[in-house]
Amino acid sequence: MRHLARREWLKLALKGSLGLATLSSLQLGLLPRALAAGRAVPEGYKALVCVFLYGGNDSLNMLLPLSGQSLLDYQAARQSLAVTDPIALTPRTAIADGLGLHPALVGLEPLFHSGALALVGGVGSLVRPTTLSEVQAGKALLPKNLFSHNDQQATWMRGQDPHSPDSGWGARLLELMYDVPDFSSCISLAGTNLWQRGAALSPFGMSAAGVPELTALKGSGKRAAMLRDMQSRLFSAQQHPLADQFALSHSQAQSRSAIVATALSQAPVLQTEFNNANPLALQLQMVAKMISVQSLLGVGRQVFFVGIGGFDTHDAQNSVQPALLGTVAEALSSFYRATVELGLSEQVTSFTMSDFGRTLSSNGDGTDHGWAGNQLVLGGAVNGGDLYGQLLPQRLGSPVDMGAGRLIPALSNSQLFGSLAGWFGADQTAQQLLLPELSHFDSGALSLFKS
Amino acid sequence: MLVVRTLPKRLVICALSLQLLYLPVAATAAEKLNAAEAARLLQQASFGPTLSDIHAAGQFTAEQWIDWQLSMPATTHADKIETLPEQKTPVPLSRLETWWRIALTAPDQLRQRVAFALSEILVVSDQGNGLNNRVIALANYYDLLLTHSFGNYRELLQQVTLSPVMGVYLSHLGNQKADVANNIRPDENYARELMQLFTIGLYQLNPDGSKKLDAADNPIPTYDQQAIEGFARVFTGWTSAGTTNFLKPKADYLRPMIPFAAYHEPGEKRLLNGVVLPAGQTPQQDLQQALDLLFAEPSLPPFISQQLIQKLVTSNPSPAYVGRVTQVFIDNGQGVRGDLAAVVKAILLDEEARSGFAGVARPFGKIREPLLKTAHSWRVTQSASPSGHIYLRTLADSHNQAPLQSPSVFNFYRPDFSPSASLQQAGLVAPELQMLTASNALNMQNHLYSQTVGSIEGLVANPSQFQMLARFQPFADVLQHQGLNVLLDQFGLLAFGGAMPAELRLILTDLASGLGNITPAQKAAYLWYFILISPQYAVQQ
Numbered sequence A: 001m002r003h004l005a006r007r008e009w010l011k012l013a014l015k016g017s018l019g020l021a022t023l024s025s026l027q028l029g030l031l032p033r034a035l036a037a038g039r040a041v042p043e044g045y046k047a048l049v050c051v052f053l054y055g056g057n058d059s060l061n062m063l064l065p066l067s068g069q070s071l072l073d074y075q076a077a078r079q080s081l082a083v084t085d086p087i088a089l090t091p092r093t094a095i096a097d098g099l100g101l102h103p104a105l106v107g108l109e110p111l112f113h114s115g116a117l118a119l120v121g122g123v124g125s126l127v128r129p130t131t132l133s134e135v136q137a138g139k140a141l142l143p144k145n146l147f148s149h150n151d152q153q154a155t156w157m158r159g160q161d162p163h164s165p166d167s168g169w170g171a172r173l174l175e176l177m178y179d180v181p182d183f184s185s186c187i188s189l190a191g192t193n194l195w196q197r198g199a200a201l202s203p204f205g206m207s208a209a210g211v212p213e214l215t216a217l218k219g220s221g222k223r224a225a226m227l228r229d230m231q232s233r234l235f236s237a238q239q240h241p242l243a244d245q246f247a248l249s250h251s252q253a254q255s256r257s258a259i260v261a262t263a264l265s266q267a268p269v270l271q272t273e274f275n276n277a278n279p280l281a282l283q284l285q286m287v288a289k290m291i292s293v294q295s296l297l298g299v300g301r302q303v304f305f306v307g308i309g310g311f312d313t314h315d316a317q318n319s320v321q322p323a324l325l326g327t328v329a330e331a332l333s334s335f336y337r338a339t340v341e342l343g344l345s346e347q348v349t350s351f352t353m354s355d356f357g358r359t360l361s362s363n364g365d366g367t368d369h370g371w372a373g374n375q376l377v378l379g380g381a382v383n384g385g386d387l388y389g390q391l392l393p394q395r396l397g398s399p400v401d402m403g404a405g406r407l408i409p410a411l412s413n414s415q416l417f418g419s420l421a422g423w424f425g426a427d428q429t430a431q432q433l434l435l436p437e438l439s440h441f442d443s444g445a446l447s448l449f450k451s
Numbered sequence B: 001m002l003v004v005r006t007l008p009k010r011l012v013i014c015a016l017s018l019q020l021l022y023l024p025v026a027a028t029a030a031e032k033l034n035a036a037e038a039a040r041l042l043q044q045a046s047f048g049p050t051l052s053d054i055h056a057a058g059q060f061t062a063e064q065w066i067d068w069q070l071s072m073p074a075t076t077h078a079d080k081i082e083t084l085p086e087q088k089t090p091v092p093l094s095r096l097e098t099w100w101r102i103a104l105t106a107p108d109q110l111r112q113r114v115a116f117a118l119s120e121i122l123v124v125s126d127q128g129n130g131l132n133n134r135v136i137a138l139a140n141y142y143d144l145l146l147t148h149s150f151g152n153y154r155e156l157l158q159q160v161t162l163s164p165v166m167g168v169y170l171s172h173l174g175n176q177k178a179d180v181a182n183n184i185r186p187d188e189n190y191a192r193e194l195m196q197l198f199t200i201g202l203y204q205l206n207p208d209g210s211k212k213l214d215a216a217d218n219p220i221p222t223y224d225q226q227a228i229e230g231f232a233r234v235f236t237g238w239t240s241a242g243t244t245n246f247l248k249p250k251a252d253y254l255r256p257m258i259p260f261a262a263y264h265e266p267g268e269k270r271l272l273n274g275v276v277l278p279a280g281q282t283p284q285q286d287l288q289q290a291l292d293l294l295f296a297e298p299s300l301p302p303f304i305s306q307q308l309i310q311k312l313v314t315s316n317p318s319p320a321y322v323g324r325v326t327q328v329f330i331d332n333g334q335g336v337r338g339d340l341a342a343v344v345k346a347i348l349l350d351e352e353a354r355s356g357f358a359g360v361a362r363p364f365g366k367i368r369e370p371l372l373k374t375a376h377s378w379r380v381t382q383s384a385s386p387s388g389h390i391y392l393r394t395l396a397d398s399h400n401q402a403p404l405q406s407p408s409v410f411n412f413y414r415p416d417f418s419p420s421a422s423l424q425q426a427g428l429v430a431p432e433l434q435m436l437t438a439s440n441a442l443n444m445q446n447h448l449y450s451q452t453v454g455s456i457e458g459l460v461a462n463p464s465q466f467q468m469l470a471r472f473q474p475f476a477d478v479l480q481h482q483g484l485n486v487l488l489d490q491f492g493l494l495a496f497g498g499a500m501p502a503e504l505r506l507i508l509t510d511l512a513s514g515l516g517n518i519t520p521a522q523k524a525a526y527l528w529y530f531i532l533i534s535p536q537y538a539v540q541q
Helices: A006-015 A025-036 A068-081 A103-114 A134-136 A150-158 A171-176 A220-233 A242-264 A279-292 A318-339 A413-424 A428-434 A438-442 B010-021 B034-043 B051-057 B060-072 B090-103 B108-120 B135-148 B155-160 B166-168 B189-199 B225-234 B283-296 B300-312 B319-330 B339-350 B350-356 B370-380 B419-424 B433-437 B438-451 B473-482 B484-496 B500-513 B522-532
Strands: A047-053 A087-089 A099-101 A118-126 A186-188 A300-310 A348-354 A373-379 A388-390
Touching: A025 B433, A047 A279, A047 A318, A047 A413, A068 A318, A087 A103, A099 A103, A103 A118, A103 A318, A103 A373, A103 B010, A134 B051, A134 B484, A150 A171, A150 A348, A171 A186, A171 A300, A171 A413, A220 A242, A220 B500, A242 A279, A242 B419, A242 B433, A242 B438, A279 A300, A279 A318, A300 A318, A318 A348, A318 A373, A348 A413, A373 A413, A388 B034, A413 A428, A413 A438, A428 A438, A438 B419, B034 B108, B034 B339, B034 B350, B034 B370, B034 B484, B051 B484, B060 B108, B060 B339, B060 B438, B060 B522, B090 B108, B090 B438, B108 B135, B108 B300, B108 B339, B135 B166, B155 B166, B155 B283, B155 B339, B189 B225, B189 B283, B189 B300, B225 B283, B225 B438, B283 B300, B300 B319, B300 B339, B319 B339, B319 B350, B339 B350, B339 B433, B370 B438, B370 B522, B438 B522, B473 B484, B484 B522, B500 B522
Parallel strands: A047 A300, A047 A348, A118 A388, A186 A300
Antiparallel strands: A087 A099, A118 A373, A348 A373
């Protein structure tokens, strides 16, 4: 218990000997105010939802040219992997040779045209602005271990060079804004992840099914009270550092799950439908439920992490990727509709990240690990209906092709993160603190949000 | 404090164990294992010590016990898979059912434990790909690991590389030479993961497992993109056995893949350290030479040795320990490199493995994987279902892992995962904690509760055909006739390889009195449940 943050102490103090489950909704309503006392709180409510596409989404193939030489180059590079029936988009800023959307993303088309969805083109992990000639001359300062899955996932999650201790920009963003961010500001539906690990913060990892209750401690009798007491003694501080970490995780899991379960028991029933067979949709449905009770949890800012794997399409890309993209589109559009239903669409922004883009060239029926790619940013506050950054030429041997169609990013992912963090409430100084590499790039290049 | 007490005659095995436990002088490697030593070895070298296994090991020295285990034939899985009653063909659950049965009861425990460790290094998975219904094929791959667990790592690499399951998983089955006119180049998947995960890792290593540094103190990469492309060209021209037309592979997920020279990249292949394989070699020649090259790399012995140490013994081995095992990997004493039997023996007989728990300088031990916890509990309580089968349908929720069901080739957890700033600042890793979330923590506790307190044989009314029933009666007898202290000594031996940590013993003593009027079996089950979920038991020491 000794590791609990101040706010949790308060919550536990409020709970008294009654147990959270017995708190009335009136008491729960008072929690936020009690907890907010004594520190500056950012105004209003906002949430960032990271949708991680594990394996390295061939995101260059989500957006493609519709005509002219660009299309011929695309088809020559992509061969049998070229998309043949794209959906024509009409971005606010016209793009030469047009902008086509992968047909599996059809569910996102209305969101693009209504202005909720923005596309970010040609983005990747960069340490400095990088040109092909610098790469070829061996003079480019490159991210370490380009093309390696776990290393590149980490570049997206960290938003900075590796440090010890390692941390992610999602957690650091909260730690910049709050002295001691509440655990319920940092929630993962897809397991432990670096994006949500900070100096002290780590994600509260829950499942799409919600939070379980401990069978052994159910009930209200004398024995249940005794068992609860024994269990809290069991998970007290340990001498062995690994055992201590385990004990801490378990005592926190128990107290925090009780808080979350109590809040969720007050959640309104969402009318928006989520497909039960879509695992990403189920994760996002739980995110929507958590957002629906944010005022009970008393947090003004939340970062959520969801994820789906399978994007490492070395093989059978033409069947695997469309199915995955369809899953993503369906889940994202349900989630957006849920935020509209909750009246919070302008306060919630979801965005994609992935290990890397993939090669333009084919290995027969799939693609290999690349670099630059495209990402999606969705929400009511987003100035959507447009492509930000660049639609990189999908041409082998182009000035951004470092070989086999591994494209050099035109935008650093830190520029994307900076824009998201700015909307979340981090000013320029905070953004620079959060994302040290941002100083080497134009930090104002992406105005993804309505002013 | 442990004191020698008069030993009752009721449970011979238990009495023997306790007698040995109280031997005041720790035995050396040349002496027969006392009960505590046997239990500690069995933690690292089996799916968890039981009283009978501790007793059996007491006839041996540590080395003799390992030699005895090394000499046992493999209990294979593929031939023991049974279909579910309502199914015509085996489903993935049938494979897991076999895995549990063998983990709980097979005599070749050391081999099974090492194969399980290898399955988390040389990863294939039936998740999210075309292998999800290839039940026998997956089990056959596991058998391949079992068969070579005490063989040579070079041969294991050969078999893994040619396994059609690996070929499908990392997509080198059907990989073809470049088609320049159509901008098609060989698939880089296997080339990359073979190097990053199966052989040499990202950075050059010293024999003690530390990273080599250049003049500017930076780690030195083991390979670059050019080497990936070279190896990708090597792994071309292989497809399923029985295929006659390369472009129309026969579905054979069992036999090793076969070469088709016409689809093999004919040009030269630039590999590592300036080594170039000449043009015009056969697929077999290129594959042999490429694997030989990786096998000879100085980073391979520490890269694999360190991970095996982490999976069997301790997450944070001393560099000297890694160095000693690396030396055996390099040369088993008879000039042979890659002798896994010698490596496993070196790992387990090392001074640090045998008495590292007593040291204070370096936190010794590793987080027990959820699968190992359940296996151990079921072994200790001789759990079985009325049907004799073991179907556990909630592995994903509770354990967050299942054999050959990793979310990717990067396994359920990375060997360098460290969950908190404080552990990182102390330079410590806790790889297995990468699987731990709040929900899993609670679900796992609920699972263990249901398998102990909720499954006491004799107390469960009308158990289903598949409910695992835990035999707590022997422990209840100890409690009833010899008292709580003797039972806690016995649990201490089983769970901690010796004395139970004092603070835990105190909690359990209070628990026992707080539980009041319940049957001895229930009391024993509650005590065992609290041990299973305790932070002390969480670390295998």
